[in-house]
Amino acid sequence: MLASLATIPDTLRPNPKQGRGLLYKAPKPTQDRRIDLPTIGPATVQAAAQAGLGGIAWEAGHTLTLDLLQMQQIANDQGLFLWSRARTET
Numbered sequence: 052m053l054a055s056l057a058t059i060p061d062t063l064r065p066n067p068k069q070g071r072g073l074l075y076k077a078p079k080p081t082q083d084r085r086i087d088l089p090t091i092g093p094a095t096v097q098a099a100a101q102a103g104l105g106g107i108a109w110e111a112g113h114t115l116t117l118d119l120l121q122m123q124q125i126a127n128d129q130g131l132f133l134w135s136r137a138r139t140e141t
Contacts, residue, residue: 053098064103071105076114077138084113092117096125096133106132113138 076089126133
């Protein structure tokens, strides 16, 4: 998904000075959390940067993060934010 977003011509993208999109990772409501959790890592952060996104948010405790220190380094280098969001009960 992120790779295809990166191929959209600049003329069709929103103006980054007015805000950039974000990637949000969380399990689907019916997803089996025992064996099938969403995962993000350094490659995800790099792909988000290449796609022109502003950052990545994820549901804390329900999303696997691979090599968080490297993710943070890439995000800092690329000007992205990383945000671990607490799950809210509805």
